Amino acid sequence: MGEFIRAAGVSEIPEGTGRSLELAGRRVALFNVGGSFHAIEGTCPHRGGPLGEGFLKGRVVTCPWHFWQFDVVTGAAPDLPEACLRSFPVKVSGEDVLVSLDGAEAEARAGEARET
Numbered sequence: 217m218g219e220f221i222r223a224a225g226v227s228e229i230p231e232g233t234g235r236s237l238e239l240a241g242r243r244v245a246l247f248n249v250g251g252s253f254h255a256i257e258g259t260c261p262h263r264g265g266p267l268g269e270g271f272l273k274g275r276v277v278t279c280p281w282h283f284w285q286f287d288v289v290t291g292a293a294p295d296l297p298e299a300c301l302r303s304f305p306v307k308v309s310g311e312d313v314l315v316s317l318d319g320a321e322a323e324a325r326a327g328e329a330r331e332t
């Protein structure tokens with residue numbers, strides 16, 4: 217099981233809202249869907265919009281910049297399969313929302329290596 221780090225307090229993210237966070241140098245978007253917390257990569261793959269500041273309806277967030285949409289549970293973009301974002305494991309411990317980024321850095325390095 218990966219290492220979980222504190223991302224926010226439960227009461228800081230009311231139902232139906234999200235938040236942009238910087239966790240271990242990585243931008244993450246954390247959402248509360250009906251009392252259940254979900255985390256995906258926080259940077260929109262279109263032009264880098266902050267998805268945590270997007271408009272959440274049900275489990276779909278709409279990027280505040282140009283309105284691309286993503287499922288915050290799976291990271292998938294319903295209209296753009298190639299734009300799928302990584303989702304991260306989330307758990308609640310007491311009043312804290314915890315996110316695991318394990319594997320994310322290795323994946324990012326692999327991505328950079330592929331681009332060079």
Ligand code: FES
Binds near residue numbers: 261
């Ligand atoms: S930056 Fe998100 S839709 Fe353009």
